[in-house]
Amino acid sequence: MSAAAKRYVMTVDTRLCVGCKACVLACKAENAVPDGFCRDWIVEDVRGEFPRLSAEIRSERCNHCTAAPCVKNCPTGASHVNEGGVVLVTHNKCSGCKACIAACPYDARFVHPAGYVDKCTFCLHRVRKGLQPACVSVCPTGTLVFGDAGDPSSEVRQKLDTRRSKVNHPESGAGPNVYFLT
Amino acid sequence: MATTRRDFIRIGGASLGAAAFGSGLFTNWWGLDPDRVHDPATDGDRVVPTFCELCFWKCGVLAHVKNGRVTKIVGNPEHPLSRGRLCPRGTGGTGLLYDPDRLKKPLLRRRGKRGEQTFEEVSWDAALDFTAGKLEEIRRKYGPEAVALFSHGYGGSFFKTLMTAYGSNNIAAPSYAQCRGAREVGFQLTFGSPVGSPENLDLSNSRVITLIGSHLGENMHNTQVQDFALALSRGAQVVVVDPRFSTAAGKARYWLPIKPGTDIALLLAWMHVIVEEGLYDRDYIEKYATGFGELKAHLADKTPEWAFTETTIAPETIVETARLIAGARPASLVHPGRHVAWYGDDTQRTRAIAILNALLGSWGRRGGFFIPVSMNVPKVPTPVPAHKPRPAPDAPKGTVYPFADEVLAHGLCDATIPGTGAYDFKGWIVYGTNLIQALPEPAKTVRAIQNLDLLVAIDVLPAEIVGYADVVLPECTYLERWDDVGPTPWREPFLAIRQPAVPPLYESKPGWWIARELAKRLGHADFFPWDDAGQMVEARLAKAGHDVARIKASGIVRGKPVPVTTEDGLELSFKTPSGKIELSSAQMAAAGLPPLPPYTRPEEPASGQFRLLYGRTPAHTFGRTTNNRFLSQVTSGNEVWVNARVAMEKGLSSGEKVVLVNQDGVRSEPVPLKATQRIRPDCVFVVHGYGHTSPRLQFAKGRGLDDAKLMTRTKVDPAMGGTGMNVNFVTVEKA
Numbered sequence: 001m002s003a004a005a006k007r008y009v010m011t012v013d014t015r016l017c018v019g020c021k022a023c024v025l026a027c028k029a030e031n032a033v034p035d036g037f038c039r040d041w042i043v044e045d046v047r048g049e050f051p052r053l054s055a056e057i058r059s060e061r062c063n064h065c066t067a068a069p070c071v072k073n074c075p076t077g078a079s080h081v082n083e084g085g086v087v088l089v090t091h092n093k094c095s096g097c098k099a100c101i102a103a104c105p106y107d108a109r110f111v112h113p114a115g116y117v118d119k120c121t122f123c124l125h126r127v128r129k130g131l132q133p134a135c136v137s138v139c140p141t142g143t144l145v146f147g148d149a150g151d152p153s154s155e156v157r158q159k160l161d162t163r164r165s166k167v168n169h170p171e172s173g174a175g176p177n178v179y180f181l182t
Numbered sequence: 183m184a185t186t187r188r189d190f191i192r193i194g195g196a197s198l199g200a201a202a203f204g205s206g207l208f209t210n211w212w213g214l215d216p217d218r219v220h221d222p223a224t225d226g227d228r229v230v231p232t233f234c235e236l237c238f239w240k241c242g243v244l245a246h247v248k249n250g251r252v253t254k255i256v257g258n259p260e261h262p263l264s265r266g267r268l269c270p271r272g273t274g275g276t277g278l279l280y281d282p283d284r285l286k287k288p289l290l291r292r293r294g295k296r297g298e299q300t301f302e303e304v305s306w307d308a309a310l311d312f313t314a315g316k317l318e319e320i321r322r323k324y325g326p327e328a329v330a331l332f333s334h335g336y337g338g339s340f341f342k343t344l345m346t347a348y349g350s351n352n353i354a355a356p357s358y359a360q361c362r363g364a365r366e367v368g369f370q371l372t373f374g375s376p377v378g379s380p381e382n383l384d385l386s387n388s389r390v391i392t393l394i395g396s397h398l399g400e401n402m403h404n405t406q407v408q409d410f411a412l413a414l415s416r417g418a419q420v421v422v423v424d425p426r427f428s429t430a431a432g433k434a435r436y437w438l439p440i441k442p443g444t445d446i447a448l449l450l451a452w453m454h455v456i457v458e459e460g461l462y463d464r465d466y467i468e469k470y471a472t473g474f475g476e477l478k479a480h481l482a483d484k485t486p487e488w489a490f491t492e493t494t495i496a497p498e499t500i501v502e503t504a505r506l507i508a509g510a511r512p513a514s515l516v517h518p519g520r521h522v523a524w525y526g527d528d529t530q531r532t533r534a535i536a537i538l539n540a541l542l543g544s545w546g547r548r549g550g551f552f553i554p555v556s557m558n559v560p561k562v563p564t565p566v567p568a569h570k571p572r573p574a575p576d577a578p579k580g581t582v583y584p585f586a587d588e589v590l591a592h593g594l595c596d597a598t599i600p601g602t603g604a605y606d607f608k609g610w611i612v613y614g615t616n617l618i619q620a621l622p623e624p625a626k627t628v629r630a631i632q633n634l635d636l637l638v639a640i641d642v643l644p645a646e647i648v649g650y651a652d653v654v655l656p657e658c659t660y661l662e663r664w665d666d667v668g669p670t671p672w673r674e675p676f677l678a679i680r681q682p683a684v685p686p687l688y689e690s691k692p693g694w695w696i697a698r699e700l701a702k703r704l705g706h707a708d709f710f711p712w713d714d715a716g717q718m719v720e721a722r723l724a725k726a727g728h729d730v731a732r733i734k735a736s737g738i739v740r741g742k743p744v745p746v747t748t749e750d751g752l753e754l755s756f757k758t759p760s761g762k763i764e765l766s767s768a769q770m771a772a773a774g775l776p777p778l779p780p781y782t783r784p785e786e787p788a789s790g791q792f793r794l795l796y797g798r799t800p801a802h803t804f805g806r807t808t809n810n811r812f813l814s815q816v817t818s819g820n821e822v823w824v825n826a827r828v829a830m831e832k833g834l835s836s837g838e839k840v841v842l843v844n845q846d847g848v849r850s851e852p853v854p855l856k857a858t859q860r861i862r863p864d865c866v867f868v869v870h871g872y873g874h875t876s877p878r879l880q881f882a883k884g885r886g887l888d889d890a891k892l893m894t895r896t897k898v899d900p901a902m903g904g905t906g907m908n909v910n911f912v913t914v915e916k917a
Binding site: 054128 | 221273274816
């Protein structure tokens with residue numbers, strides 16, 4: 001399969017996630033994310049009233065949307081779609097105007113102290129070396145799975161085909177590529 | 183190097199051109215090629231395998247070292263406890279290594295009172311000479327037993343050797359009487375083996391997992407959480423018994439929000455149902471156990487209806503969960519707990535858990551408890567100490583804790599107050615344990631300290647206890663040192679090494695060097711018959727026939743798997759006096775204690791009071807890591823969990839600062855309230871390990887509240903002397 005046909009996605013198994021935030025810290029270490037910023041984060045959604053409660057824990061990040069509003073709204077072309085549909089920001093093309101931050105339905109972006117807009121890259125620098133993204137690699141519960149949804153033999157494809165899943169803000173029309181398994 | 187767009191313009195032609203050429207950027211001068219992917223370049227030019235010390239689980243890690251700095255720490259895929267994955271704490275080891283508050287030079291208190299922190303920086307020679315001189319003086323005046331060692335952590339082994347040489351067996355860790363001791367005793371009495379650490383749980387193969395106050399997922403023992411998640415992914419059912427809707431409760435089919443302190447009633451009622459309905463493993467019990475008749479009689483009146491009035495758990499829920507739990511046996515695991523120092527009847531509660539597991543036939547079975555194995559390595563021969571130490575005076579005069587098989591840390595502390603124990607203490611060596619937060623009643627600990635002639639603190643960070651020391655010996659972190667090598671009991675035999683990734687920063691030194699230097703000065707060099715711990719470890723591994731170069735490269739040597747459950751072909755045996763599982767304990771009876779776990783109704787909080795419960799947060803190992811700035815980016819303080827309805831009735835809302843005031847009038851630091859549906863109305867919950875007061879912990883100081891301070895009462899376990907700490911009551915006041 002050619003590189004162009006790849007469609008990188010991530011599945012997040014909310015039944016397994018304990019919200020430990022190892023993903024957040026592994027990402028920070030791998031990507032040298034400056035203090036006070038993070039590219040992924042944990043949402044704990046507890047519903048109901050004592051004692052009838054349910055909880056969903058989600059490890060969230062950039063959704064690398066298929067129709068990414070950030071890319072559409074970037075005036076310089078810094079935000080672009082790279083290999084496998086991964087949305088990246090070319091640092092030295094970014095003017096830090098924040099149009100993408102306003103456009104992102106997921107609040108996935110921030111201004112790096114060096115002046116460019118930063119966010120999750122699906123660790124494409126690792127993926128190109130045949131490694132998993134840092135968050136996937138560290139996750140003690142196996143909550144996170146990354147891969148090519150276009151490859152029928154991939155674990156993500158199998159998860160998507162056999163488990164119920166949802167995305168955050170489907171109404172945005174952005175076509176998010178991070179799927180939460182429920 | 184991260185070059186920003188603005189830098190790029192400013193740097194200008196020549197030098198940049200060279201840099202760009204060198205990095206392959208020359209072909210796309212402005213980086214406009216969209217396929218270029220920025221590499222943060224955190225991969226090390228060296229990768230050093232070692233094992234973690236952010237908690238005590240000992241996960242294998244790989245430290246990436248670049249230009250002499252550790253850039254990141256990842257799991258070692260070869261290591262059976264990490265399997266390439268890590269918890270947040272292990273990931274954040276660099277936050278300890280590069281903590282700006284680290285102890286940098288030896289410190290000596292020449293004036294002022296203990297705790298006033300009037301330290302002077304001195305040379306290692308001055309610090310060691312002073313320490314050895316004082317230790318020699320105490321030994322001469324009072325005998326060697328007048329010195330106690332408090333130790334927590336893998337590096338403590340060298341100080342234990344030092345103590346043996348010096349002549350004292352008074353070596354204690356709060357991890358026993360203040361944590362998991364009762365559990366070890368409860369299981370030892372029942373199965374003839376403790377659970378140990380890492381726990382011998384075959385969780386990944388369990389079909390039903392029952393957690394009683396065990397917060398897997400908040401308590402991030404890596405392998406255990408991995409196995410818990412594996413079990414969940416394989417469809418295991420979970421029963422959680424907890425007054426708080428824990429993370430694990432969110433994964434459970436049944437959450438039983440039990441009234442705190444009534445767990446034994448629930449356990450007895452579960453066993454009542456399982457025995458009355460004949461759901462237990464009859465063959466297993468007949469083959470391996472004694473005392474079933476006595477157990478059955480003991481359970482006769484422990485009906486679900488009876489338990490309901492104690493636990494507030496509906497009888498039909500008790501019956502349903504009992505059937506679910508028994509239905510999956512033997513792959514049904516009732517977790518033994520880890521921190522179990524709760525109510526003073528903790529040995530009896532863990533006995534009840536052990537007996538329930540016996541009824542399920544889960545000990546030594548797949549999906550239950552495996553029988554751990556370990557790989558040994560020959561010891562360095564050391565002399566037999568000339569002196570036979572007097573027994574530890576760790577219980578009040580006239581009191582015996584019949585099953586205490588380790589020295590009680592709080593007992594040694596109490597005995598330091600003159601006249602309390604069989605003899606007094608004059609010196610403490612404190613290695614890697616912050617006794618001010620690790621023991622209950624910190625005011626008493628401080629009082630005890632004032633009776634000492636010498637307090638030596640060996641630590642990486644200036645925890646509160648360090649401030650009370652006379653001499654402070656700065657140890658380097660686990661990433662900067664060799665430690666001893668020893669077996670870790672697990673489901674497969676392995677040996678892992680701790681080796682330095684980088685040299686020690688500042689003037690800090692490895693524990694082995696500190697212990698050895700003290701031993702030399704005390705005339706015990708023969709107990710450390712080697713010059714360098716790394717060489718010693720290598721020599722021992724070589725002697726055992728291992729390929730040392732390969733172990734240094736991989737961090738580990740793994741042995742052949744052996745049977746660890748009956749399903750693998752293991753024959754079960756039990757090291758109890760009867761050679762069987764002792765459902766009814768003759769040993770307990772002989773010690774004058776109930777041979778079957780009785781239920782004791784806990785004391786109730788007065789009107790307006792709440793029971794104070796405490797626990798963990800995944801990114802921290804109690805107070806040890808709360809100064810870690812890297813970890814604190816995800817969790818940097820604690821809050822008081824209060825039932826949402828109760829908070830509303832009290833006119834309190836989330837985020838508002840509150841103070842806890844305990845039954846003895848001790849007030850906590852003000853912290854935010856968390857009004858939540860996730861807790862019963864009769865208790866409050868905080869994460870343990872905050873509320874640091876040491877001014878040298880510049881990040882942690884003043885963050886959150888210290889629950890240990892509120893534990894002015896404990897209930898002591900008569901079987902093993904553990905200090906039950908869930909017996910304190912607080913009111914919640916607006917700050």
